[in-house]
Amino acid sequence: MTATKPRTDQAHREAPSWTSRTRDRVRRTVPEGQWLPDRQPVYVRSWIYVFGVATLAALLVVLATGFVLALEGSQWWHVSSLGHFVNSLHLWSVELFFACMVVHLWGKFFMAAWRGKRALTWITGVVCLLGSIGTAFTGYLSQSNFDSQWISGQAKDGLNAVGVGAFFNVLNPGQMLLWHVVLLPAVVGVLVVAHIVLVRRHGVVPPFDAVPPADATDPTTSGEATR
């Protein structure tokens, strides 16, 4: 009997901790090597794939410019030329964000990118779009200018007509600003992370009717998780 054997037996008897279970769960969700792969399937060779990453890049610019606006407060951009320029950066990064996201969405639609157990990836992407529309909308309501007045006056009737206005008052700029800078960005942020995790977990959807070579083995089960 060796000196180490009792410790090994003891280790085997120990129940898995919450930490080890969490680690195993994370490892199973996206195996090591799939988080930041330096290789992609050979069929990934089109400009359409760039728009997902471009959407993410635009989101970062939106967040960065919004962060600067938030630092100085909601009235800053009305009274400062620098503030107005930052607001312009925020506006145009939002326009680019949506442009990239819509192209990305259409690209994934035409690929039927929900195939191969990717339905949840599609759903999180669509909810990201909806959350982003809500975030942009509350941004327009938080501008405290003529556009805010007109858009809120018009939007209240639609929201009230289906009962939403009882809880989401577009005529209350304080409530809309909090939705714009806290609640909706948090939701969109979580969904974006979930969407990216799902993309990395399942990989890029193969073309219609494409089959892998006959000698292919699944690297995630054979230990070669480099893709």
Added chain:
Amino acid sequence: MSTATRLRRPDDTPDSHLFPTRPYDLVKEFVVALAVITALTVVLAVAFGSPDRKAITLRDWADAAPADVVATATAELAGTSASAAYGGPYDNLSDGQKIGPLALEKWAGVHVPVDSALDLVIKPLVRGPADRALSAALATWHGAGATQRSKWAGAYGDALAAAPGNEPARVKGGTYGPVPVLATRFLALARSGGLESLLVGSDAFYSTDQTKPMLLLSDGAYLEDQARAEHLGGDQWGMMNESGNYPGQPWMWLYTFWYQVKPFSTSGNADALVWGLMMVLTLGLLLLPFIPGLRALPRHLGVHKLSWRDVRGAGTVTRQPAPPAVRRAR
């Protein structure tokens, strides 16, 4: 195999990790994308800036369109303005809009209570500077019954509409009770610049809720006139635009589109119906992967060939099409 069984056949799309790979630098792609998007953002911001048309104050409104302010105050007192008897979430004086039998507006209840005559006109007058004539007019108003009040205000509203230029000074004589005094003092209050704070409430030093000033402004014609001049009217694709030549919210095009076509453009329930339709369409987009027929559309449209032009040359094998009897929507 029955047709039903064939339709339920599981998705046989192979695992993407089984395909041959090629080098792909994701981090480099992201950094380049970030640089390009940042540069484009700066160029667009420098070239076009952003719109910031000043908000209309109630003082601006009173200076630019005094007759409209008087007419709006009178309509609030008469209970004929858009916000009077609006329904949820402001009052329960009407059921509001419906989607068929679904009275969502009514069911949501009153969460932002507003009595348009009391909250938008009388309370600000009570809170504002008083004089003998105004105090007497308010006492007469408070002493009258609801029917008498609406009769006075309705008659004065009709007289204003008939007067040349809708000017209060050119209204013909009639039985209007205290309404002319209340309406003209309300105009004076708006001109003084203090009406916004009186509408929000004297106990609301930190209030950010502009519901009452916005309801009052929206009840008038001036705000809409200004918006229409900027091509922002409801029949001009409305709120997806913004003032000036800026793109606004083009991603809301489908929502605003429905307001331009029948039956929505002529329906009294247009808002509820458009929202109902958009909810159905959104649900359809969300659940597209599970809708037979629609989920197979991309395969038949063939646009995917632009993205996967050289699948065979790229080292993958293309499966031969299945016989028609076995092919089904995936």
